[in-house]
Amino acid sequence: MSLSPEEFNAIWLSLKVAVWAVAVGLVPAIAFALLLARCQFRGKALIDAVIHLPLVVPPVVTGYLLIIVLGRRTFLGELFQALGLKFAFNWKGAVLASLVMSFPLMVRAIRLSIEAVDKGLEAAARTLGASRLRIFLTITLPLSVPGLITGAVLAFARSLGEFGATITFVSNIPGETQTLPLALYTFTQTPDGEMMAARLCIISIIIALVALALSEVLAQKTAKRING
Amino acid sequence: MIEVRLKKKFGAFDLDVEFTSETTGITVLAGPSGSGKSSIINMIAGLVTPDSGRVFINGKLLFDSDLKVNCPIRERRCGYVFQDGRLFPHMTVRKNLLYGKHSDASQLQEISELLGIAHLLERMPAKLSGGEKQRVAIGRALLMRPQILLMDEPLASLDPQRKDELLPYIAKLPEKFNIPIFYVTHSRTEILRLSDELIRVSKGRILSAGKPEGEYAGLGSVETEGDYVSVNECRIVDYDDEFGVVTAEHQGTNFYIVAAERPGAERIRAAIKASDVTISLDEPQNISTRNIFKATILSMEETRNRSVLVHTDAGAPLTARISKASAHRLNLAVGCQVYLLVKAVSMAY
Numbered sequence: 160m161s162l163s164p165e166e167f168n169a170i171w172l173s174l175k176v177a178v179w180a181v182a183v184g185l186v187p188a189i190a191f192a193l194l195l196a197r198c199q200f201r202g203k204a205l206i207d208a209v210i211h212l213p214l215v216v217p218p219v220v221t222g223y224l225l226i227i228v229l230g231r232r233t234f235l236g237e238l239f240q241a242l243g244l245k246f247a248f249n250w251k252g253a254v255l256a257s258l259v260m261s262f263p264l265m266v267r268a269i270r271l272s273i274e275a276v277d278k279g280l281e282a283a284a285r286t287l288g289a290s291r292l293r294i295f296l297t298i299t300l301p302l303s304v305p306g307l308i309t310g311a312v313l314a315f316a317r318s319l320g321e322f323g324a325t326i327t328f329v330s331n332i333p334g335e336t337q338t339l340p341l342a343l344y345t346f347t348q349t350p351d352g353e354m355m356a357a358r359l360c361i362i363s364i365i366i367a368l369v370a371l372a373l374s375e376v377l378a379q380k381t382a383k384r385i386n387g
Numbered sequence: 388m389i390e391v392r393l394k395k396k397f398g399a400f401d402l403d404v405e406f407t408s409e410t411t412g413i414t415v416l417a418g419p420s421g422s423g424k425s426s427i428i429n430m431i432a433g434l435v436t437p438d439s440g441r442v443f444i445n446g447k448l449l450f451d452s453d454l455k456v457n458c459p460i461r462e463r464r465c466g467y468v469f470q471d472g473r474l475f476p477h478m479t480v481r482k483n484l485l486y487g488k489h490s491d492a493s494q495l496q497e498i499s500e501l502l503g504i505a506h507l508l509e510r511m512p513a514k515l516s517g518g519e520k521q522r523v524a525i526g527r528a529l530l531m532r533p534q535i536l537l538m539d540e541p542l543a544s545l546d547p548q549r550k551d552e553l554l555p556y557i558a559k560l561p562e563k564f565n566i567p568i569f570y571v572t573h574s575r576t577e578i579l580r581l582s583d584e585l586i587r588v589s590k591g592r593i594l595s596a597g598k599p600e601g602e603y604a605g606l607g608s609v610e611t612e613g614d615y616v617s618v619n620e621c622r623i624v625d626y627d628d629e630f631g632v633v634t635a636e637h638q639g640t641n642f643y644i645v646a647a648e649r650p651g652a653e654r655i656r657a658a659i660k661a662s663d664v665t666i667s668l669d670e671p672q673n674i675s676t677r678n679i680f681k682a683t684i685l686s687m688e689e690t691r692n693r694s695v696l697v698h699t700d701a702g703a704p705l706t707a708r709i710s711k712a713s714a715h716r717l718n719l720a721v722g723c724q725v726y727l728l729v730k731a732v733s734m735a736y
Binding site for chain 2: 290
């Protein structure tokens with residue numbers, strides 16, 4: 160089974176978008192997870208709600224909001240363009256859409272993991288003279304690795320599957336914004352496209368399974384390191 | 388020089404304690420659970436902030452509510468050994484030991500050998516026994532070169548055998564490291580074995596503080612599950628090899644203690660349970676009991692379960708627990724001359 164250039168483009172673009180979405184989102188996700196798990200402050204519920212919004216509103220709404228906030232002629236859109244980041248009808252826009260959609264999943268998984276870290280260990284580290292930063296880097300973060308892996312895999316899978324927000328925000332341009340699901344959708348709308356659609360469907364499943372297997376191996380390795 | 392003055396309200400419970408300590412030995416904080424003894428060392432370490440008070444340790448002011456001084460935990464240099472060890476599970480024993488900011492790697496070998504954990508350095512904490520974990524926790528706290536070592540019931544989660552195994556390691560810490568140690572416990576064995584000074588805590592207040600002997604001997608009725616113990620610091624004067632009897636002297640009074648071998652120390656603590664003491668009005672003759680003391684009754688206090696604690700001066704302070712009925716039958720009163728028959732003397736050193 161050889162891939163047609165169209166299929167190859169869609170797969171490559173999807174992987175690129177998903178990897179970027181996870182890579183860009185991971186550090187902010189850790190920051191927000193830490194904030195929500197370990198800090199008490201006014202407006203915490205609001206931040207929590209805003210982060211989770213993309214999980215509960217229809218993806219098309221998220222895509223539309225992205226146009227309104229980050230479209231070409233908006234203030235933020237122009238700001239990013241000045242920084243050399245153009246989102247509209249561009250694969251970077253697809254990354255942004257995926258990032259926003261998958262962010263709550265990542266934050267949730269990491270937050271749960273951080274909350275599960277025994278605060279007693281952090282207190283012990285503090286009596287040993289460690290600063291907050293050192294405690295985070297040497298105790299809290301390493302012990303949250305299982306959550307980091309889960310969060311990254313969930314976000315990766317969610318990004319691979321992203322459809323509504325992407326097509327609304329950056330449209331469906333082959334080679335630029337046409338990711339796997341968008342290509343699949345296009346084929347289902349084309350006469351005699353069933354065969355192509357089925358092939359993309361199988362490819363999607365294979366990618367998802369490989370990602371899951373990889374995360375499982377990683378999770379086992381970390382567990383083994385801790386439990387000896 | 389250690390100066391501690393703490394006030395803190397925890398809901399309905401309030402803690403108000405004040406004490407000073409000069410020793411570099413082990414100061415045991417003893418009291419029933421919920422008495423506030425752990426809170427005291429948590430406030431010394433900075434893990435809990437008092438409402439008001441002052442903590443001053445070896446020339447360093449850690450907390451003073453009047454002067455608005457509150458030294459951050461990480462700068463207090465209080466080595467803390469937690470009840471549950473709290474080893475970092477994702478680090479080897481070696482990394483755990485050297486985690487402290489001021490950890491002295493050049494002492495790693497010496498301290499780990501002293502604690503008998505030198506062969507465990509590359510292991511993960513999950514692979515250690517309970518006793519080994521606590522020894523690593525002690526080593527970690529010592530390697531940070533602390534100003535004071537705080538230990539919160541470090542043996543409480545271990546089975547009796549492991550406790551016995553760990554006690555000697557703890558007992559020799561003051562001599563080896565020359566730092567003050569505050570040790571929280573409610574176990575009588577640990578109090579007798581370890582305390583150079585004893586601070587008894589109850590309901591957020593200090594009941595008594597000082598050497599754990601004489602009038603401080605009452606190691607509580609609650610703390611020791613109903614047993615009242617008289618403790619006297621003694622000097623070993625003789626050991627009879629044939630019969631295995633130790634003669635220990637306290638200010639002219641001799642105690643005879645059965646022991647399988649000569650104690651390793653020159654000074655020991657003779658502990659006598661109040662319930663092991665019988666009172667007689669006449670001098671007993673032809674009796675198997677070896678430890679018989681002539682004594683004067685100093686005071687009597689009735690306890691909840693219809694028994695009476697009779698505090699006496701028998702050369703050394705000794706307390707007997709007899710039933711209220713017996714006290715009535717013998718017509719005991721303060722000032723009476725009596726004979727005390729002691730069934731068993733136990734030894735701690």
